[in-house]
Amino acid sequence: xxxxxxxxxxxxxxxxxxxxxxxxxxxxxxxxxxxxxxxxxxxxxxxxxxxxxxxxxxxxxxxxxxxxxxxxxxxxxxxxxxxxxxxxxxxxxxxxxxxxxxxxxxxxxxxxxxxxxxxxxxxxxxxxxxxxxxxxxxxxxxxxxxxxxxxxxxxxxxxxxxxxxxxxxxxxxxxxxxxxxxxxxxxxxxxxxxxxxxxxxxxxxx
Amino acid sequence: xxxxxxxxxxxxxxxxxxxxxxxxxxxxxxxxxxxxxxxxxxxxxxxxxxxxxxxxxxxxxxxxxxxxxxxxxxxxxxxxxxxxxxxxxxxxxxxxxxxxxxxxxxxxxxxxxxxxxxxxxxxxxxxxxxxxxxxxxxxxxxxxxxxxxxxxxxxxxxxxxxxxxxxxx
Numbered sequence: 001x002x003x004x005x006x007x008x009x010x011x012x013x014x015x016x017x018x019x020x021x022x023x024x025x026x027x028x029x030x031x032x033x034x035x036x037x038x039x040x041x042x043x044x045x046x047x048x049x050x051x052x053x054x055x056x057x058x059x060x061x062x063x064x065x066x067x068x069x070x071x072x073x074x075x076x077x078x079x080x081x082x083x084x085x086x087x088x089x090x091x092x093x094x095x096x097x098x099x100x101x102x103x104x105x106x107x108x109x110x111x112x113x114x115x116x117x118x119x120x121x122x123x124x125x126x127x128x129x130x131x132x133x134x135x136x137x138x139x140x141x142x143x144x145x146x147x148x149x150x151x152x153x154x155x156x157x158x159x160x161x162x163x164x165x166x167x168x169x170x171x172x173x174x175x176x177x178x179x180x181x182x183x184x185x186x187x188x189x190x191x192x193x194x195x196x197x198x199x200x201x202x203x204x205x206x
Numbered sequence: 207x208x209x210x211x212x213x214x215x216x217x218x219x220x221x222x223x224x225x226x227x228x229x230x231x232x233x234x235x236x237x238x239x240x241x242x243x244x245x246x247x248x249x250x251x252x253x254x255x256x257x258x259x260x261x262x263x264x265x266x267x268x269x270x271x272x273x274x275x276x277x278x279x280x281x282x283x284x285x286x287x288x289x290x291x292x293x294x295x296x297x298x299x300x301x302x303x304x305x306x307x308x309x310x311x312x313x314x315x316x317x318x319x320x321x322x323x324x325x326x327x328x329x330x331x332x333x334x335x336x337x338x339x340x341x342x343x344x345x346x347x348x349x350x351x352x353x354x355x356x357x358x359x360x361x362x363x364x365x366x367x368x369x370x371x372x373x374x375x
Binding site: 012013015016017020022047048050051052054055056057058059060061062063064067068086087089092 | 220225226227232317321335341360365
């Protein structure tokens with residue numbers, strides 16, 4: 001456990017950077033470990049946090065219309081809808097929405113479109129891609145299917161890379177037999193699908 | 207705004223005008239100064255866009271803004287700050303009670319007043335971070351100082367501000 005004496009003089013400054021997510025590599029652990037055991041720094045951190053919150057609560061003033069056209073930005077609206085705007089941008093769009101019926105209507109339409117896209121049914125992958133023990137009967141949401149597909153591709157890629165990179169190292173946690181069986185099964189139903197001989201270290205496999 | 211596209215002057219005015227105005231107002235506490243700065247920045251942007259090559263657009267824009275601000279500080283004598291404009295009151299959008307409105311306005315006035323007491327170097331970094339929403343790296347790029355200096359100025363600025371405000375908020 002780090003003590004106050006172990007900390008650099010600028011620990012206070014690190015707390016501000018920590019609050020802003022601006023610590024350099026290696027500093028995060030220093031700060032979190034220190035915060036774990038130093039009530040003074042916890043107090044200082046909360047005060048810094050309150051100060052920042054106060055600053056960020058300042059209203060965004062409207063510039064004179066003669067200087068700045070008050071815009072309607074659909075890209076901003078989509079990011080607003082998805083919660084992807086930084087705080088200051090969010091406040092600008094939020095303020096604008098209070099006074100602009102056109103943008104409120106646009107936001108409503110974008111929300112409806114997003115809901116429609118997200119309600120698309122998920123599709124189960126072909127059975128030969130699913131391990132028997134993990135097959136599920138329900139329909140997966142589209143997002144989950146996409147994530148699962150990416151994860152599956154990544155897993156296969158990692159497997160191939162791992163096997164090629166370390167041909168003499170037996171995989172520990174990956175069930176190669178199961179993978180090879182599914183691979184062979186796919187070859188039996190898909191004309192033209194080539195069976196690639198599995199690479200194993202030591203011993204033979206069916 | 208994407209870094210590989212050259213925006214039009216109107217895009218810049220629409221997307222950044224309000225931020226530039228708020229940056230200027232929070233630094234000066236003066237609406238006229240803020241309006242002048244927006245005008246000056248947009249003028250410089252209009253001229254500069256002809257020779258602008260795609261890159262870090264925000265870095266380019268905030269360097270212009272900051273230079274325009276420093277030029278205006280050098281030229282103008284310090285003017286007394288004006289009270290908060292009516293805008294501060296009407297942009298409270300969530301229909302709070304009259305007491306809450308009053309408390310918010312007082313808080314805004316207190317913070318603005320405290321901000322104006324910070325040294326300009328600190329105030330500039332704090333405003334770019336907490337009002338404009340730039341990252342430390344973007345601020346370093348705009349102000350042309352190392353990121354470590356940005357970090358130090360933001361920290362010291364907020365800490366001074368904390369000392370100037372009445373706690374708890």
